[in-house]
Amino acid sequence: MTQTNGTASWTNPLRDPEDRRLPRIAGPCGMVLFGVTGDLSRKKIMPAIYDLANRGLLPPGFSLVGYARRDWNNQDFAQIVHDSVKEHARTEFREEVWKQLSEGFRFVPGEFDDDIAFGTLAHTLDELDIVRGTGGNHAFYLAIPPGFFGQVVQQLKEHGMVDSQPGSWRRVVVEKPFGHDLESAKQLQAVLNDAFPSGSIFRIDHYLGKETVQNILAMRFANEMFEPIWNANYVDHVQITMAEDIGIGGRAGYYDGIGAARDVIQNHLLQLMALVAMEEPISFDAENLRAEKLKVLRSITVPHRLDLTTARGQYAEGWSGGVKVNGFLQEDGIKPRSTTETYAAVTLHVDNRRWAGVPFYLRTGKRLGRRVTEVAIVFKPAPHLPFAASATEELTRNALVIRVQPDEGTTLRFGAKVPGTAMEIRDVNMDFAYGGSFVEASPEAYERLILDVLLGDPPLFPHHEEVEQSWTILDPILDYWERKGHRPEQYPSGGWGPSSANAMLKRDGRTWRRP
Incomplete structure (x- = not known):
């Protein structure tokens, strides 16, 4: 499968491009974040965006537009992002990275039913395409309650923000829950499909x-x-x-x-x-x-x-x-x-x-x-144990345990002989820990997933x-x-x-x- 992000074409395996020595870097693009006042945005999304920029994985002109019912200006929004980054970012704070990133911050105040505000949002994206070189490539991240998905998507559609020009893209990102039962999940899918093609809809499950x-x-x-x-x-x-x-x-x-x-x-x-x-x-x-x-x-x-x-x-x-x-x-x-x-x-x-x-x-x-x-x-269990019952009384089942969080790694439990003259077998663990085996720290899940959205790389999205x-x-x-x-x-x-x-x-x- 070949994926184009505006600067390069790659065959997308699970993790890396064809040349695994090279990092994946997003092409010209921006993101609109709905729900900027919520915990998810403050603790996960905003810090992840900074961490991606700090690792050189975002384009120089990357832009972030916040939308919320707050009486803020661009500087107020930048301060909110700054505070979130300082408190929750995984990587060190570097002033030169922050300066370049924050130059692309914009804020649009408004309710979800505010036609004037969504018109302003559309003009803001047009302006960013010119002054930041985002190239018409924008992802809309709905970090809001699912009950508002339909309203926001409809506003985006009515104001012409879901339609991409040749060579550019528009994508939408939704957080769980994806409905509360089968019927509501189908209804949600119908709402999203009414505005975006299937390949432009990204459902975030951060565990993946x-x-x-x-x-x-x-x-x-x-x-x-x-x-x-x-x-x-x-x-x-x-x-x-x-x-x-x-x-x-x-x-x-x-x-x-x-x-x-x-x-x-x-x-x-x-x-x-x-x-x-x-x-x-x-x-x-x-x-x-x-x-x-x-x-x-x-x-x-x-x-x-x-x-x-x-x-x-x-x-x-x-x-x-x-x-x-x-x-x-x-x-x-x-x-x-x-x-x-x-x-x-x-x-x-x-x-x-x-x-x-x-x-x-x-x-x-x-x-x-x-x-x-x-x-x-x-x-x-082994089909036959040629040992005395007393030699294996503490022996349990072999197990392979994959630790997702915390202390990421894998443990293999098996039986081994206890040192000594008697044949006594006891459980032991063979342990692999990410922190002890690799020099580089694992990226936070939202870093990987947000970058995949900007690259249009969907394997990790349900x-x-x-x-x-x-x-x-x-x-x-x-x-x-x-x-x-x-x-x-x-x-x-x-x-x-x-x-x-x-x-x-x-x-x-x-x-x-x-x-």
């Missing part, structure tokens, strides 16, 4: 931009040792965990009514599952990678006994990091009788030859014991078919929970979730890993 997630593919397909045992003949089960030690914070308005399953399982965890379970793609371009992930998602089956194969809970008051914390129902802005879950666990199966009979256990929760995201491939198929998997579970009508089980903050989640695995003769 993490180096360790991409390393799942590198580890599987660049090493002969893993693929022969990556199947039901050797794998007993797979656990995919995203645990947070924090509560909902100030996100009550967003979180209540959404819950853990919609917030994390539908996107992050199902995407991780697809990467773990998929077959080797012909290449790592967007089309071939998507095809293999879709095969997995379409093969996933939901068990019939959802009462035995799912669990949901709400964190109660307890202790987290040595501090007494409120329960979910005591958080500001949460309804006293809310049935929104802060913990969700599901059992899924992939109905194909490679994975027949292997359960995939997915779980996510807030106010758990520690912050960790990992994928654990747990292998079957396609609408993947989104809709994920909802097809999750909707029956959500419907069951709603029909059941029971309140989520309470679990103490600082623990590892509700007892029903432990019972879910215990019925299968298994236990959750303690990360």
Whole structure:
């Protein structure tokens, strides 16, 4: 697949251009950021843009236009970006980089239904094309609640900002959630398709931009040792965990009514599952990678006994990091009788030859014991152990654990002999850590994804078919929970979730890993 960014044509593999020694540098372009006052913009998007500029990956004339209902001028906006960069940027602050970058900052005040403001925005982009050389190439980043997507996209269309001239491009970036069920996801896709072609719509799932997630593919397909045992003949089960030690914070308005399953399982965890379970793609371009992930998602089956194969809970008051914390129902802005879950666990199966009979256990929760995201491939026991029972009584299953965050890396657990005259075998870990093996620091996920948007490089972005198929998997579970009508089980903050989640695995003769 050949991709042109205005300065060069490259064949896009998963990560780098044809000459892997050269960095990928965006051609002339700019970005319009809706939602500049939100946490996402301040903590992730603005710092990532600076970090890209600091690494020399943005063009000299790159421009950033902020749009919000604030009575700011260009200098006010520049100060907001400056403060965000100083507090959250990954790379050092350099005055010469900041000066060049900030010369391309503009701010347009207005509401989402303000025709005059959107007219001003259109004129601003025309001006930047002339004075900054952005070449008509602009990405519209909707870091706003999904309920406003349609209104903003319609305004962009009515004011002629979605139409690109020959040799230039216009793209739109949307954040999750991509709808709240299958029907709403299709409606959202229809809204976006009404203004932008499919190849110009980028859905951000920041987990797919993490180096360790991409390393799942590198580890599987660049090493002969893993693929022969990556199947039901050797794998007993797979656990995919995203645990947070924090509560909902100030996100009550967003979180209540959404819950853990919609917030994390539908996107992050199902995407991780697809990467773990998929077959080797012909290449790592967007089309071939998507095809293999879709095969997995379409093969996933939901068990019939959802009462035995799912669990949901709400964190109660307890202790987290040595501090007494409120329960979910005591958080500001949460309804006293809310049935929104802060913990969700599901059992899924992939109905194909490679994975027949292997359960995939997915779980996510807030106010758990520690912050960790990992994928654990747990292998079957050896068919025969020619040792005395007492020699292996502490031996557990072999496991390959891919740590996505924090402490990115991979651990292989296996049995080894304890030094001494007796034949005693004990679990040991062989550990690979990114920080200890590579000199260069891993880029933040938003750096990689924003650069991919500007390059028009889509492999790491979920396609609408993947989104809709994920909802097809999750909707029956959500419907069951709603029909059941029971309140989520309470679990103490600082623990590892509700007892029903432990019972879910215990019925299968298994236990959750303690990360």
